Amino acid sequence: MNTKYLLGISVALAICAMTACGGGGEAPSGPPGTSGQAPAADVGAVKSAANMITAADITLGDIDKDMAAKGQATYDVKCQACHSTGPNRVVGPGWKGVTERRKPEWIMNMMLNIDVMLETDPDAQAQLEACLVRMPNQGLSKDEGREVLEFMRTL
Numbered sequence: 338m339n340t341k342y343l344l345g346i347s348v349a350l351a352i353c354a355m356t357a358c359g360g361g362g363e364a365p366s367g368p369p370g371t372s373g374q375a376p377a378a379d380v381g382a383v384k385s386a387a388n389m390i391t392a393a394d395i396t397l398g399d400i401d402k403d404m405a406a407k408g409q410a411t412y413d414v415k416c417q418a419c420h421s422t423g424p425n426r427v428v429g430p431g432w433k434g435v436t437e438r439r440k441p442e443w444i445m446n447m448m449l450n451i452d453v454m455l456e457t458d459p460d461a462q463a464q465l466e467a468c469l470v471r472m473p474n475q476g477l478s479k480d481e482g483r484e485v486l487e488f489m490r491t492l
């Protein structure tokens with residue numbers, strides 16, 4: 338009975354810890370002095386979700402030509418086999434207008450977290466149904482993905 342009680346406490350603390358992290362965003366003022374109390378939460382289960390890109394991770398300004406050029410170089414090597422820069426599908430959808438159809442964070446997650454997207458996102462799943470091929474993870478870094486996004490904005 339004692340152990341059960343303790344287990345309940347630590348689960349509750351773990352949930353508190355996760356909630357505290359999740360809601361933070363970029364709030365400039367510090368938390369009200371509760372940090373350091375909770376034991377380390379087991380975050381293994383949410384690892385893939387934690388790597389997902391959110392709107393707060395992306396800032397879009399005027400198109401950065403150097404970045405777009407780097408993105409195009411990545412496209413030439415790693416994406417061109419399956420994606421055109423026009424409207425037509427090759428293996429995957431054509432990229433023309435993709436930044437108008439999709440949110441930037443959605444695009445970034447298709448580039449960086451395709452497996453999670455195909456498991457959980459209805460729009461990604463609809464594309465899979467239309468294309469009949471699972472896009473393989475291309476192993477891009479976050480910076481490389483951001484450069485490809487910049488290139489997409491020029492299309």
Ligand code: HEC
Nearest residue numbers: 415416419428429430444447448464465468470471472475
């Ligand atoms: C082997 C073929 C293949 C390669 C290589 C590939 N993709 Fe894809 N991609 C697909 C397919 C197929 C889809 C549709 C979703 C699915 O079926 O998995 C897709 C979907 C996408 C989408 C969503 C587009 C939309 O209009 O909804 C983006 C963004 C994307 N890929 C980015 C990339 C990037 C960036 C690269 C290169 C770094 C890349 N892909 C390389 C096959 C590929």
